[in-house]
Amino acid sequence: MRRIGVQEEILSENDRLAARNRQLLEKKGVFTINLMASPGAGKTSLIARSIERLKGELRLAVIEGDIASFIDADRLASMGVPAVQINTGGACHLEAQAVAQALSRLSLEGIDLLFIENVGNLVCPTSFDLGESSKVMVSSVSEGDDKPQKYPAMFQAVDVVILNKSDLLGICPFDRDPFLRSVRQLNLGVKIFELSCLTAAGIDAWIDWLREGVDEMVAIRRPPESGGCS
Amino acid sequence: MRRIGVQEEILSENDRLAARNRQLLEKKGVFTINLMASPGAGKTSLIARSIERLKGELRLAVIEGDIASFIDADRLASMGVPAVQINTGGACHLEAQAVAQALSRLSLEGIDLLFIENVGNLVCPTSFDLGESSKVMVSSVSEGDDKPQKYPAMFQAVDVVILNKSDLLGICPFDRDPFLRSVRQLNLGVKIFELSCLTAAGIDAWIDWLREGVDEMVAIRRPPESGGCS
DSSP, rough: HHHHHHHHHHHHHHHHHHHHHHHHHHTTTOEEEEEEEESSHHHHHHOOOOHHTTTTTTTTTEEEEEESHHHHHHHHTTTOEEEEEOOOOSSSSSOOOHHHHHTTSOOOOOOOOOEEEOOSSSSSSGGGSSSSSEEEEEEEEOOOOHHHSSSSHHHHHHEEEEEEOOOGGGOOOOOHHHHHHHHHOOTTTEEEEHHHHHHOOTTTHHHHHHHHHHHHHHHOOOOOOOOOOO | OOHHHHHHHHHHHHHHHHHHHHHHHTTTTTTEEEEEEEETTTTTHHHHHHHHHHHHTTOOOEEEESSSSSSEEEEETTTTTTTEEEEEETOOOOOHHHHHHHTTTSOOGGGGGEEEEESSSSGGGOOOSSSSSEEEEEEEEEGGGHHHHHHHHHHOOOSSEEEOOOOGBTTTTOHHHHHHHHHHHOOOTOOEEEEOOOOOOOOHHHHHHHHHHHHHHHHSSOOOOOOOOO
């Protein structure tokens, strides 16, 4: 009982901070993706492909969550976008407080699209709202087609499922139709994109979805205080 | 502070129960593997290959840890070995208490080799001793070669690292030598097996290691009470 009580307390404090992050990000008009997946499913590669396509067109930034190392932030910073690394020091997910700290290190006025790469984990990140505009998960062909049944909460929590490593269809054992059926059974309204970050096949539809998200965020952004014209 | 206090309390209660599991398993002479990995790295496939090779020779059993579903237990039970499923109902790792309950459902006297398949997660299972004889992790080629740097605690905690999906070397981007170097830097004494559960290449060395473990466990097993011969 005590354990559940403490967990609820942590989650409710997290929700409070996440709401504050969301308010700030909406005010600044930053379309923000909380990107979740198993280790090695291709989160960083997806961000890299997205940067490659959108760099001249949108103002991008990245918050990188990892237990240890600066590998991903270094890789993405080398592509010329602001990248802040959060090292969780053992924790298995990002929390809103760490994201708030990372946001304070970015110039939000100059950002249209922000990727938050969560720790590689199909379980714990599901429970923690970060204040994002949209939750996106990456599942990869090489992980097998039974992941929706085994990790249902993740597939239910997200707005988008990306099936990555489509270049391995036919090489790795993976039954595409049952996978898609299981995803839709768990989450009727979910968007699904099939693509390969390695070859870039199928990436266009994902990029269009990002563009739409940025456009919608601009539309809901609070208009700046007018100086009046009386 | 309060959070850390509760976590320590949980871990110390877990250690107590794990020690009891270990004592029971050693008394019964059951060589027990705690198998950990990312989702989809090949834990169940490795167990299936091991059953295939050892079924006529050793008495095997499996405890399957999953957040939801009975897919893995059903798959392995269909191979004719006793399989107990633990559904953690959302928890991201197995704990010693759930394993104790599962052990009570197995006839330990009739088991030489027990696989405990943990929840697919490279973070949380590291902290929870289950009472196993040996911790083994599976890392797969399709996850990429940077996993040791990103999840060092897991690579440090284990006795064995299995590099699975070796059939994808040359297909997926993966630099073998830096991966092996990183693993050895984190864990000097670790055993490493490179294999493919899909093609069975390289599986023999792993099977020999299991046989040795079972032999050692038999050697440390307490001798049965002698009736005397006076």
